[in-house]
Amino acid sequence: MPSPIAGPHSSRPCPLSTIVTDFYREELLKRQAQLRLQREYYSELAVATAEAALDRLLSRLETLCALDHADQVVSRLLRCIDAVAGRADAADPKKVH
DSSP states (O other), X not given: OOOTTSOTTOSXXXXXXXXXXXXXXXXXXXXXXXXXXXXXXXXXXXXXXXXXXXXXXXXXXXXXXXXXXXXXHHHHHHHHHHHHHTOGGGGOTTOOO
């Protein structure tokens, strides 16, 4: 019987690092979507810079998630993005990524 965390066509479970990477990828993609919705409130340069930073993070996400302290690194990056983007829940210490 396939593992509940395995993909639909897989008979073996996904490694934990894949699950973590997928989670953080989804979080970064949410930030990209939010940026696009808020585009009118920022200069073109600010949006382009933020998009480039998110693209770099997404392209290096697997490498970041392979670090021993990946959860701390990527969580901190997400909090920084949230703070810059003005997300209301960014300062809530109970919300941990």
